[in-house]
Amino acid sequence: MPTLTQLAIIGTNEILYYRSMEKPEWAVLSGTLIAAALMIGNQGLHLEYILVLPILVSLFFFRKRLLYLAFISNLLIFFFIYNGFPEFRTIMTPYDLCTFFAIMLGILYIALQIIAQGKQMIADFMRMVTSEQDLVVKNAVMERLAKIDALTDLYNxxxxxxxxxxxxxxxxxxxxxxxxxxxxxxxxxxxxxxxxxxxxxxxxxxxxxxxxxxxxxxxxxxxxxxxxxxxxxxxxxxxxxxxxxxxxxxxxxxxxxxxxxxxxxxxxxxxxxxxxxxxxxxxxxxxxxxxxxxxxxxxxxxxxxxxxxxxxxxxx
Missing domain, CATH: 3.30.70.270 (Reverse transcriptase/Diguanylate cyclase domain)
Incomplete structure (x- = not known):
């Protein structure tokens, strides 16, 4: 049976899901709450790495601000579950904690590099498109100049x-x-x-x-x-x-x-x-x-x- 905490999280997540249609921030927070509900419902299992989900969601938008939001909300949710649910705390050894934080930091770094590389690729692509458009315009202008008499604007x-x-x-x-x-x-x-x-x-x-x-x-x-x-x-x-x-x-x-x-x-x-x-x-x-x-x-x-x-x- 779902706990009251899970029901509250699921209800809040439904609200955030519909809000995510308007703002991507709500999509990231919705992913965090889904991960939290799964962790609370399965406290005897090591499901802390499911918090990678909102980070992956933030990558779709190629915004560092959303990535930091996902990372910070993940840490807050993790500390909330770690301190509020003893059964979860009992399965997390100091080694598990260190490994979790190291992996989350590593994923954050990789995600930042993906966003940076993605933005660079988009910028290069846009420059290429702009360059091709400029070339098409220049060719059209040159073709027109080759066909049109400058004084009268008639064919030459x-x-x-x-x-x-x-x-x-x-x-x-x-x-x-x-x-x-x-x-x-x-x-x-x-x-x-x-x-x-x-x-x-x-x-x-x-x-x-x-x-x-x-x-x-x-x-x-x-x-x-x-x-x-x-x-x-x-x-x-x-x-x-x-x-x-x-x-x-x-x-x-x-x-x-x-x-x-x-x-x-x-x-x-x-x-x-x-x-x-x-x-x-x-x-x-x-x-x-x-x-x-x-x-x-x-x-x-x-x-x-x-x-x-x-x-x-x-x-x-």
């Missing part, structure tokens, strides 16, 4: 060609419509000559933003070089690409530039359609021919491939 010349080759291959294999537009700012040299290159850079950046605002995310927009921009239209017809570039041209023409005393700029645009079996250079030549036609015939207009072959008529 090299990246645009890479995407174009991939899309031409996809267009050839899947009969996907593919259009290419080349856009050039009209009289941009006079902007640099009149207002300076710093203002020219502002205008380039603003035009790039206008192009992004006018087009959808499905289009690939790149700064081709200087004041020229390229737009790739995957999955759209020539007429759809023409309409979108016309809307882009009108938006750019509507912008008043404070740096240029409120003056506006215009752009000329050439649009061409990829024909299955032809190369990217051929597509570029056809779009460039349309751009040349737009420049030669008054600028500030969008010209599609068919129009470049005619002296008059509609643009598409």
């Amino acid at each position: 010349h090299k990246t645009m060609h890479e995407y174009l080759e991939q899309l031409i291959e996809q267009s050839n294999n899947n009969a996907m419509p593919l259009q290419l537009a080349i856009m050039d700012i009209d009289n941009f040299k006079s902007v640099n000559d009149t207002y300076g290159h710093a203002v020219g850079d502002v205008v380039l950046s603003r035009v790039a933003q206008a192009v992004k605002d006018a087009l959808s995310q499905n289009e690939i927009i790149a700064r081709y070089g200087g004041e020229e921009f390229v737009v790739i239209f995957p999955g759209k017809t020539l007429f759809e690409a023409y309409q979108e570039m016309e809307q882009t041209r009108e938006l750019i023409c509507s912008i008043a530039h404070d740096e240029m005393k409120g003056n506006r700029i215009s752009v000329s645009i050439g649009v061409a359609e990829h024909v299955r079996g032809k190369s990217s250079s051929t597509l570029f030549e056809e779009a460039d021919a349309c751009l040349y036609y737009a420049k030669k015939h008054g600028k500030n207009q969008t010209v599609a491939k068919q129009h470049a072959r005619k002296s008059s008529g509609s643009s598409v």
